[in-house]
Amino acid sequence: RWHLSFTALERQTPFGLLRFAVDLIRNGEVPFAVEYIERALTINPWEAETAARLTTVAELLLNRGEFVYAKRYLDWAQRVTRNPALILRLTGLAFEIQFIQGGTVRPSMVLRLVKEFGQHDPAFANRLLVAGALYYADRWELADATSLLRYAEEFKDHAAPDCLALAENARQLIEVISGKPEQISRRPDGGNETVATLLVQGRALSYAEHHVAAQEAFARVRNFLEANTVNWRETAAFLAVDNEIRGGNVRKAVKLIEDLELAEPETKYHRGMRHVFRVWRANAIGNEELARAYATDARHFSGAESHPAITAQLAACQGQFALMRGNLAEAFAHLSRAAEIGQAFSNPTLLRCEADLVEVLVRLGRHREAAQALWHLESHAVGLRSPWLMMAVARSRAMLADGEQSLQLFS
Numbered sequence: 001r002w003h004l005s006f007t008a009l010e011r012q013t014p015f016g017l018l019r020f021a022v023d024l025i026r027n028g029e030v031p032f033a034v035e036y037i038e039r040a041l042t043i044n045p046w047e048a049e050t051a052a053r054l055t056t057v058a059e060l061l062l063n064r065g066e067f068v069y070a071k072r073y074l075d076w077a078q079r080v081t082r083n084p085a086l087i088l089r090l091t092g093l094a095f096e097i098q099f100i101q102g103g104t105v106r107p108s109m110v111l112r113l114v115k116e117f118g119q120h121d122p123a124f125a126n127r128l129l130v131a132g133a134l135y136y137a138d139r140w141e142l143a144d145a146t147s148l149l150r151y152a153e154e155f156k157d158h159a160a161p162d163c164l165a166l167a168e169n170a171r172q173l174i175e176v177i178s179g180k181p182e183q184i185s186r187r188p189d190g191g192n193e194t195v196a197t198l199l200v201q202g203r204a205l206s207y208a209e210h211h212v213a214a215q216e217a218f219a220r221v222r223n224f225l226e227a228n229t230v231n232w233r234e235t236a237a238f239l240a241v242d243n244e245i246r247g248g249n250v251r252k253a254v255k256l257i258e259d260l261e262l263a264e265p266e267t268k269y270h271r272g273m274r275h276v277f278r279v280w281r282a283n284a285i286g287n288e289e290l291a292r293a294y295a296t297d298a299r300h301f302s303g304a305e306s307h308p309a310i311t312a313q314l315a316a317c318q319g320q321f322a323l324m325r326g327n328l329a330e331a332f333a334h335l336s337r338a339a340e341i342g343q344a345f346s347n348p349t350l351l352r353c354e355a356d357l358v359e360v361l362v363r364l365g366r367h368r369e370a371a372q373a374l375w376h377l378e379s380h381a382v383g384l385r386s387p388w389l390m391m392a393v394a395r396s397r398a399m400l401a402d403g404e405q406s407l408q409l410f411s
Helices: 013-026 030-043 048-063 067-080 084-101 107-120 122-138 142-158 161-178 195-207 211-222 227-246 250-263 271-284 288-305 308-324 328-342 354-363 367-381 387-400 403-408
Strands: none
Touching: 013 030, 013 048, 030 048, 030 067, 048 067, 048 084, 048 227, 067 084, 084 107, 084 122, 107 122, 107 142, 122 142, 122 161, 142 161, 161 195, 195 211, 195 227, 211 227, 227 250, 227 271, 250 271, 271 288, 271 308, 288 308, 308 328, 308 354, 328 354, 354 367, 354 387, 367 387
């Protein structure tokens, strides 16, 4: 095919090159596949069938983590096609790249796309809506996540069984993140999970403070070796770090972050989370100068991408470490900002900044404000089954109590 494309051009020649490129991608020969694709586009760049084949190529590349090439061919196909099913798929795949990389996609854009074109490929529409729901859930934008899941119901008759299972896992994740009491199995059932459902179950376990079970789930995801699971495996590596931080395992978290930096030095996946990890690790190893440099980079990202959860996590992280260093003024500035942004999130175990804010205020002698911060924490804690939260509230009460009474609160 390659040689014929130079000597005996026919209408089918570029399509043959693209077919062969698909086989090369499936066999892991991406650089060679790109050569074939580029040659095909040189010969016949603007035909409708080219767009259809490029869509398949782009989806395969996306599933292998080749986002730059995937985006190039998605953009190319979008310029060529008028087919509504392809428009849905191409735009949806572009959104999925943003989801994985930690970019910003407005929920209205996803809903508008699906409402206009969803009937032309209802199975893909369902998959995109579930993927979007997971993306917004992990940004703690739960109303948007819920609205996408609700709309996905309209396409559920066309959804694959694994996508229906993933939607159910997404609902459970939203419940756990919202702080609603939810019985969650510490062990996934039966061993028949897909890599995606196992990852989401692990995330829910992590938020529910079953850190060992979450650790096991993420390890199982990392053991999937198929090439098309690379994005899930990389995501598991990030979520495993967050799980160790939430579990208080500082050394393990530092080691996992260092492993991430070695394995993937670019910010290719989950950029907001990556910025938080870099700031957290620099503080954890006592390198304040590096932490400040990373914090500056992180602020540029979170401001440009309009990501309240990342902005709040950065502030909470910096405030916690400033408190540990005894820099009360800096700690108060960061923690009060985190608490202010955190009012949008109903579950205080997400940011975990309010107990630190109480301590800062007590140490600054601002007891009335400390009491108000404690009241705010207690009011949000009602009905939650979080061991961490129970300890945080008890500790905050003890700091505001007098003498022997402060010790009795822990007995």
